[in-house]
Amino acid sequence: MSEPAAKRRKVRKGTRSCWECRRRKIKCEFNADEDAVCVGCVARDSRCVSQEEVVEPAPTPDRRLAQRLGRLEELMEKIVNNTTAAEDPAPQKIPTPSESPATATATATGPASSYAGAGLGDIFDSSAGQMTSLGPGSVGLPSPHAAFPFPSRGTARTAKYHSISRTLHALLPPQQTLYAISQQSPGAKYVLAAFYSQQDQMDGKPEPISSLAQVPEPTSHPALLAKRLLQLAICLQQMPPFFDSSGLCLGKSPAEAMEEWVAVAGRLVTSDDDLVGCLEGLECLILQSFYQSDAGHLRKSWMTSRRALNMGQLMGIDRKTTKTIRSCDPGFDVARQPSPAVLWFRINCCDRYLSLILGLPVGSRDNSMMLTEDPAADEPPSDKLGKVYSVIAGKISDRNNLTGSDAYAMTQSLDMELEQAAKLMTDLWWKPPDMAVCCASSDHCVDDMSVSKIQVRHFSLLILLHLPYLLQDPGQRRFEYNRVMCMQASRDVLVRFLEYRGTFTQAISGRHVDYSALIGAMSLLLGYLGPPLPGHDVQRARDCAMTETVQQKMHEMGALNNDRLCLESAETIRQLLPIVQGPSGTRDERTVHLNIPFLGTVNIHPAPTPPPSTLLPSTGSTPATHATDGGIMSGAPSSLSAFEPVSAHCPYISMDDDVHSSCPGNTTDFTQWPCFTADVEEWALQGVDTTFWSMLNSSIT
Numbered sequence: 001m002s003e004p005a006a007k008r009r010k011v012r013k014g015t016r017s018c019w020e021c022r023r024r025k026i027k028c029e030f031n032a033d034e035d036a037v038c039v040g041c042v043a044r045d046s047r048c049v050s051q052e053e054v055v056e057p058a059p060t061p062d063r064r065l066a067q068r069l070g071r072l073e074e075l076m077e078k079i080v081n082n083t084t085a086a087e088d089p090a091p092q093k094i095p096t097p098s099e100s101p102a103t104a105t106a107t108a109t110g111p112a113s114s115y116a117g118a119g120l121g122d123i124f125d126s127s128a129g130q131m132t133s134l135g136p137g138s139v140g141l142p143s144p145h146a147a148f149p150f151p152s153r154g155t156a157r158t159a160k161y162h163s164i165s166r167t168l169h170a171l172l173p174p175q176q177t178l179y180a181i182s183q184q185s186p187g188a189k190y191v192l193a194a195f196y197s198q199q200d201q202m203d204g205k206p207e208p209i210s211s212l213a214q215v216p217e218p219t220s221h222p223a224l225l226a227k228r229l230l231q232l233a234i235c236l237q238q239m240p241p242f243f244d245s246s247g248l249c250l251g252k253s254p255a256e257a258m259e260e261w262v263a264v265a266g267r268l269v270t271s272d273d274d275l276v277g278c279l280e281g282l283e284c285l286i287l288q289s290f291y292q293s294d295a296g297h298l299r300k301s302w303m304t305s306r307r308a309l310n311m312g313q314l315m316g317i318d319r320k321t322t323k324t325i326r327s328c329d330p331g332f333d334v335a336r337q338p339s340p341a342v343l344w345f346r347i348n349c350c351d352r353y354l355s356l357i358l359g360l361p362v363g364s365r366d367n368s369m370m371l372t373e374d375p376a377a378d379e380p381p382s383d384k385l386g387k388v389y390s391v392i393a394g395k396i397s398d399r400n401n402l403t404g405s406d407a408y409a410m411t412q413s414l415d416m417e418l419e420q421a422a423k424l425m426t427d428l429w430w431k432p433p434d435m436a437v438c439c440a441s442s443d444h445c446v447d448d449m450s451v452s453k454i455q456v457r458h459f460s461l462l463i464l465l466h467l468p469y470l471l472q473d474p475g476q477r478r479f480e481y482n483r484v485m486c487m488q489a490s491r492d493v494l495v496r497f498l499e500y501r502g503t504f505t506q507a508i509s510g511r512h513v514d515y516s517a518l519i520g521a522m523s524l525l526l527g528y529l530g531p532p533l534p535g536h537d538v539q540r541a542r543d544c545a546m547t548e549t550v551q552q553k554m555h556e557m558g559a560l561n562n563d564r565l566c567l568e569s570a571e572t573i574r575q576l577l578p579i580v581q582g583p584s585g586t587r588d589e590r591t592v593h594l595n596i597p598f599l600g601t602v603n604i605h606p607a608p609t610p611p612p613s614t615l616l617p618s619t620g621s622t623p624a625t626h627a628t629d630g631g632i633m634s635g636a637p638s639s640l641s642a643f644e645p646v647s648a649h650c651p652y653i654s655m656d657d658d659v660h661s662s663c664p665g666n667t668t669d670f671t672q673w674p675c676f677t678a679d680v681e682e683w684a685l686q687g688v689d690t691t692f693w694s695m696l697n698s699s700i701t
Helices: 019-024 039-044 063-087 101-107 120-133 155-171 175-184 187-193 198-202 209-213 222-237 254-270 279-294 298-315 340-358 381-399 404-422 442-469 478-501 511-529 536-561 564-579 688-696
Strands: 592-596 600-604 653-655
Touching: 019 039, 039 155, 155 222, 155 254, 175 187, 175 209, 175 222, 187 209, 187 222, 198 381, 209 222, 222 254, 222 279, 254 279, 279 298, 279 340, 279 511, 298 340, 340 381, 340 442, 340 688, 381 404, 381 442, 404 442, 404 478, 442 478, 442 511, 442 688, 478 511, 478 536, 511 536, 511 564, 511 688, 536 564, 564 592
Parallel strands: none
Antiparallel strands: 592 600, 600 653
């Protein structure tokens, strides 16, 4: 008599929950009605089986049978390996993360797209499996236009990636909107050429602008869709001021649209290690960091660039031997492959400048980016200029950790390097661009905007280089050069700020120009605390008028855009203006009280004119021994955590003891500080002001 069939377990009518959620006694939820995998199984990376299906009990394994099968598999594997070695004596190469699909097809017999888009760990696992299981001619290469194969980690992970692709694809605007954005935005040229050298651009490597109007397939890899959304967000961010955005059919304002695109791309793609371990994923991180920096989210941009730097090191783009990077696009054109050296330069350029102005450590001190792949090649001056600034920014950070004559000697050396870098461009190039004229043409607009920002970067580096010596002992004549250079660079920054913000009044881009203007205005005004310089009265009146204009412009922008950065910057400059205000030829004897958010109150006292007998003869460029007890600023290192009151030593600047207790230098309680990744709305100055006062109060001398 046969055994009765297993009785089917009863299921409540209309239920949709899976067996695994029922076993765990948790609620079974789905993101959408059409999803085949529940939220719990996606998170657990497990197989989702509905209760409508009968689950057969797993048979008891036979250990003896399993051992025999294992020995049989080992024997067959040895036979296959011996046969393969006899037919093809050349060893097969397992692809590495730095190889593109096209490069891998020349050295391996497996399909190039079988490991594209997988995580870094999946690349080696899946590739090794293909090399041992596929013989020559077993499987042909897939069509370059075939749908992208997602990593084979089970149905749950595949369903997750398909869900991300559908979500990103749904955010893309209509075709006519894409065309309008690509044709009208000066940023379209930038996002397509950002990862290529100037020589590569002249060779036609970047994609044409029309490619931005193409809508990727919904089945595309999430990194491809996220890259397109980030490109469009930057294009909207760089729109000229006269552009009418009402015809874009976005359903919301451009500012809201690009914030949504960047937020979704960051949440679903750039925060997932499995999705950024490819060329397009690394480009997404760089584009996101650029967008955040230009929008004023300096601390978030620093974290994104640092993540790109770490991912780039894992990919090996910092090595000279790396020539190509694996792409997740099956139809990727190898002829448009960007240079790993250019990607490494872009990442370091952003990381080093942000680290400098935020007072944070530099991620990498590798300066191999300065070396071209072909030493005989004539590198364009603009490329050389960007590389020099990246290297100098890292050296200034190193200089800030030195003291005494070593720090001063390095300062003078870096000043010479900046002077030599300026000679790479002509005198005509260094003139401030007329932004009102350049906006008449999209091509000229992006070029002049780039020139203006590079010029601001140059003069900002000069300010930060000489800032620790701005208010040093008046008796040390060698410091007069540092004060003059710092004040002149500040004037150059303010001139370009007024030109830039005279045309671009929307506070959604160019925020690093605003930060540089704040640093320049504070440096210029504080420079007048020192002894009078030749032509003091005339120049003082001009600087007073210019800083008042800058303060008014920032106040207008703050009121127009309800922007806290401009409002707080305008208020800071207003508190410092009494230093230069008043009748010409007289010194203002009032004490200025400057409130620094999250730091305290800085009291700025009038500087007495030193007697002529205390002035030392000029020593030229050779560093002289500094006075240990006559320095204006003393007793505090450059880091914020060691900012101490200097009222007992400094006749110019002091801090109130009653409010200084809230400074993190005297306590480890950071509860009163905002989140260290707070947006501009919550932390307008992002710590740029505290870094400024720390460098000004540095014990570097």
